[in-house]
Amino acid sequence: MKPFVLLRIASILTLLFAAGHTSGGLSLWSPAGETDVLRAMRSFHFDAAGTSRTYLDFYLGFGYILSVYLFAQAVVFWQLASIAKSDAYRTRPLIGTFLLVAIASTVLSWRFIFVVPVICSATISVCLALAFFFSGKRGSGAAK
16 A cells, blocks of 8 residues: 555544544533533632633643644644655655654553544554555655
8 A cells, every 4th residue: 555545544534533632622521521520620720820720721721732733743644645655765754753653642542541532543553554664665655
């Protein structure tokens, strides 16, 4: 299989992952519903560098930052696919870096989160692993 196709698939999967992650944050969704913990996160204010924030502010803020990085990653995968069309070998170091990140995300999701992000991260990992494998020789790409 061509590395650029696998990178495009990884890009689309990452875009879907980012959209799902963002929509979860926008709805303030909680699997347990309104809980004492969620109420406490909303109500406990503290000073952070001269600004009053709640724990929920930080929770949502970090979640949205993660969404931004996921959207950026989807764009980078799409751009890497364009480069891989002519010379996939040149993209190999970046694919390898993102592969390690995807594997780490899969492990962390398995350990700390739940099955949906595990499936997303694992599927992206497989696409990147295959793209890394198929980009292993000089001159690999669509122009062969």
